[in-house]
Amino acid sequence: MKTLYRSTRETASHTMTSSQAVLQGLTPDGGLFVPVTLPTANFDFDQLATMSYQEVAYEVLKLFFTDYTADELHACIDAAYGDQFDDPQIAPVTKHGQQYYLELFHGPTIAFKDLALQILPHLMTTAVKKNHLQAEVVILAATSGDTGKAAMAGFANVDQTRIIVFYPKDGVSAIQKQQMVTQTGANTSVVAINGNFDEAQTTVKKLLNDHQLHAELATHQFQFSSANSINIGRLFPQVAYYVYTYAQLIKQGQIKNGDEINFSVPTGNFGDILAGYYAKQLGTPIHKLICASNRNNVLTDFFNTGTYDKNREFFLTSSPSMDILVSSNLERLLFYLTGSDATATAKLMTDLQTTGRYTITPAMRANLADFWAGFVTESQDQAEIHHLNHAHHYTIDPHTAVASAVAKQYQAATRDQRPMVVVSTASPYKFPQAVLTAITGELSAVDGLAAVDQLHELIQTPIPATVTALRTAPVRHKRVADVDDMGTTIKTILNLN
Template identity: 40%
Template sequence: MKYISTRGQVAPIGFIDAILMGLADDGGLLVPEQIPQVSADTLAQWQQLTYSELALEIFSLYVNGEIPREDLKKLVDDSYSTFRHEEVTPVHQLDGSRYVLELFHGPTFAFKDVALQFLGNLYAYVSRKTDSIIHILGATSGDTGASAIEGVRGKEGIRICILHPHQKVSKVQELQMTTVDDANVLNLAVEGTFDDCQRIIKELFADVEFKHKYHLRAINSINIARILAQTVYYFYAYFQLAKQGQANKISFSVPTGNFGDIFAGYLAKKMGLPVHKLILATNENNILARFVQEGVYQPGDFRGTYSPSMDIQVASNFERYMFYLYGEDAAKVTSLMAQFKAEGSIVIEGDVLKQVQADFAAYSVENEECLNTISDYHAKYQYLLDPHTACGAAASDRLAEDGEAAVVLSTAHPAKFDEAIRLRQISQTYPEPIQALFDKPQFQKVVGGTNEEIQKQLESFF
């Protein structure tokens, strides 16, 4: 298996080189040269596997022997042994057709743990095997930062710097990042939005000389390993429902801001998983929903919401989808992304828009509807949603069809967003690891939102 850039100017590279490159050196995103196809017979065999066994089989398709199978098995087992639930990502049934895929049982109570526990261990493995320096640079709208830090804190040969938008993440998210006092961790609180943080990251990675000089590696979902790891729980959830005789029409409703989590579902479907529908749920920062509904990809005014991890206007994984939408035409993708950079928008129509609408359904959830969904599910099912999952639930309620098994991806534990939940007079008890955060000192630097300021911090840290 080789990996190529969506912009076509990088020679095919292997799995480990793809992980280390992160953002492609031509500014594009790396994708597998061919998507592995999974037969019906293989799906039937995989249905009986544990989560870790399933992850090993799926990763093996993409690693293609670069990591010995026993080493890969140890990486997978070590990564998912840190989860609090034996199934890793259990499926919770609410009623006859509604399900919640709980992705928050990892060490930081967020779905990002599923990929970042693995990627952290993978980076440590590569560092040991190649005697290489790993300097991780990432941006977070809330959950990625804590998960990434937890995945590599204290690991020899690795240093990590995480940018987050100052005072635009939840208090628990902030504490999970900034109470870590390890020498290999630097937290920068950037004056601006997540889009500012993400833009800085992509521009620094696009500076190939700077990237190579400081051995920069990506932890955001621009790194293909993140996407590959997230495909696993789509397969796993499908198998759990199939065991209940629900294999005919299974749809997934995915709260998303950066297009990574739902792109993993799209990739799973292209591999052969018989997904009926992918429902894309956004909050009021609804650039992705507007793209699906109207064919216009254009940032609007930034809106702070109760689901801050989705407060994103420019989705970093959107380019990967465009690559497949346009038949893997790298020249077309390059042209479209140049147009977006110059004009601030991409407009599609006709058969191309029809294909987008065949690939996804989409719904944008207003702030009050998000909170109402939390209240409704708590009253009806005695189940507490975090506000991001509530967006997925609201979209599912609007767009799921009769006779369809609808799986909502629950991306975070509700304790991470108590500020929003208390607005509906719902109280909860914090898990002990989260409660303990409030008594710890914080370690972070507040910095301006310019490339030069971040470069200065990195040069001092790395």
């Protein structure tokens, strides 16, 4: 059965194929693409337990990308999940203490975004050919730290594409920044902005829907698309690792087919946990999806009160990829909570834009039973890193620590004894100063590569190749812009001024 896509804010009469939606990125009315009808899966998890990550990914992606041929999908998957990952399992599942950790940091940029952004360029270039597009695709991305590097690593020197990444100048770790500003590729551009991630993301979405700018681009043979998780080519590849995790736990003998498990997900923009929601809708036996937040706990309040309110203090934390007050992918969940009512979804999004808040109905709240939400403070985050390092000789990054600590909150509150999988989204070497501070109990005086070396002495796990390469990589990107100048900056980069 063919899976077609529609907007969360418009009637279902306007639909696109999956390849068209990948190219478009955002819907013309500012909404997000969702399947007109959720695909049906008949997974045999005992059989999936015998499969490689690549084979499981195919079983998942063929449900969502139905206008790609089997050969095209296999080619995309094989190119995405190969030697650029330092573990042949791609996404290994390990156990430390009473919790399982889904390690999503074995890719080329040591963050979970690699699992989607290594395949998106291949889905995109295949879509270009399928739809006979003559224009050059300009990928716009706002990043809170990880998406930018992972997207550029995927799109670097890919034919018929350009990629422009905006990141908050003072809102990423030293290693994240170094990874971005040293990025190679003739088609890559990186811009630091004087603002936070929410401002960058909001402006990127506005630019993606600026019809006058689109027309100007078209006259120069350019077309916008997105590498953020608003793009279905970013979102649905993430579903695969939830399905793969369940199959791996069967393979390891930790569960039996049909047993329910829980996932605790460090959550900012809501894409990663939404992929888990889709995995559950496809029949993966997931009991609860635990939405774990840092001090920017707008999602915790939403799940616990039914009100989403971004009118609050914004905190810079040691888990910067979660320093977000506007969670774009939540719109897709709202669409399902309304019973696929595009008019109701559009009104909620208008309320958010005009007042900074909205409240869902009691009936919608009743549909949130798949989720549980909690948050941790900075000290609780550091305590979790310290505990796992000292008690189990396992070192995690601050984002994973948020999910690990909130998972324990959930278990204490509910007494739920089902197996708990913590989604581990980044290598500790990506945030060495914060991890050092947590392990030693003293504020680390060093950051960047000096902190990497100190952390290596302490934990003795290999330094990832991508970090080692930073020692000699020259800085290539030095642009800085105000939020209001992002559109002008894009024109300058594309030589349209």
